[in-house]
Amino acid sequence: MGLFKKKKYFTVPMNVETSKAEEENQPAIPDGMWVKCNSCGKIIYKKEIDENHKICTHCGGYFRMSADERIASIMDRGTFKEFNYGMIAKNPLNFPGYKDKLIESQEKSGITDGVTTGLGKVNGKNVVLAVMDSNFMMGSMGSVVGEKITQAIEIATARKEPVIIFTCSGGARMQEGILSLMQMAKTSAALKRHDEAGLLYISVITDPTTGGVTASYASLGDIILAEPKALIGFAGRRVIEQTIKQKLPDEFQTSEFLLEHGFVDKIVKREEMKETLSVLLSLHGCK
Template sequence: MLRDLFKKNKYITVSTTSFDSISEENKPIIPDGLWVKCSGCGKILYKDDIDNSYEVCPYCNYHFRLSAYKRIEYLVDKESFEEFDKVLSGGNPIKFKGYEEKVAAARESSGINEAVVTGIGKIDGEETVIGVMDSHFMMGSMGYAVGEKLARAFEYATENAKPIIVFTTSGGARMQEGIISLMQMAKVSAAAAKHSEKGLLYITVLTDPTTGGVTASFAMQGDIILAEPKALVGFAGKRVIKGTINQELPEGFQSAEFLLKKGFIDEIVERKYMKSELSKILRLHKER
């Protein structure tokens, strides 16, 4: 089920408690969190090596999930990013019990105010509006604040004739905001449509996982749709789809590679090449 995917931590850390069965004299001295386990191939990796390789496994090319600010750091030119609406918040529109506490905990653990960071920056000198969703904040779920920040980013890009790039990762609409969360699909899609009417470029980059209402709306509206390797992209979970159509699903169903083969996305780009690929696209668009 999709919820099992969403329980993944950024890293599977290897703790010193793993060696409790070893005698004291033979026990290695290893600080907690120094090594991480790859969720793709299961190999034990030195954390600093992962940090220095765009957080990608050198053995199986598994792309660890990035925080929004880390992705922006990898993507934009140094000191060129100006954030929009940093403190914008959605409140608790349907008075869902315990929601304020859940949001507060997500802010503390993720270091961001909401599940998306928006702003403007330069990629190899090419100025563009940027939106980056973050799976570490309530699995990137889309509530009022996420929709409002993205809609404002599109509006800014439209008014200032700028391209926009959105990195998506999400479990879908945020259930704690009820119908308000579902309305964000239409709001962001409408803002994206107005941007398109002006003949401006919209690029989406699908990262693991992009699901639910985000996939059903703005994630798949880009003029150019890129994805990271092996990203899970879909609307409903495999079990739901299989139960609905009563058929076996193809191998690799809902992976970025499967979608590329079927023509739903334009290219799969490894993280280390993402900045150069995006700057090339921005330059080509500007020179039309």
């Protein structure tokens, strides 16, 4: 068994004085100043990414955006008013470690759950907006996510306003079991009532959107937009290939593949998203 034990390596400074001198001469680089692009592998100054819509300045690859960053890029400054900020998930199934996971995610992301909802303006046009955030448990859909989105849709219906939902999710939240799956029906029913009122719903799918979110409100938009090269699907590629005993195309479950097959209406670059949404709202008579 000793063959499989990982060796522990450590370094010992030549002497204490030398070590201290080296530390004093080292430049102070704050954590998080540089980021690595998952597409091209280059190390990039974070400020460059932030000023470029969270897009790699070398290869054009997309970094994921937080809910706050997305809202700032879409909504007119100072117009967004959030709904249900204090809504926090419980642990209805007493799932081991779930409570601690929620607290950890809240501290890390700065939000209370996987979606931020509210009312604001896009180039002067009123909209109700919901933005999922992958920083909170990979944007998984639990009872709070479903309830916040449902209430946002119902507010839009009552106010006769359009709804825009940005999706980014790993699917239903396993720690809440059937309660998370019930959110698929609840959000879909709210969108049905919104549609019957003759109101507009735009779904914007970002990377990744999978599982129960894809199977419900992400797919129900009157207009479905997507960011370039976003992963969109229900089950994973490996599960599907094992089930159907076939090799899937390399581009399978990308926004480009789904556009070609009629699931997505248009792929929109991030820097063009606000203007595209504004045009669509104007074409549908939204004010």
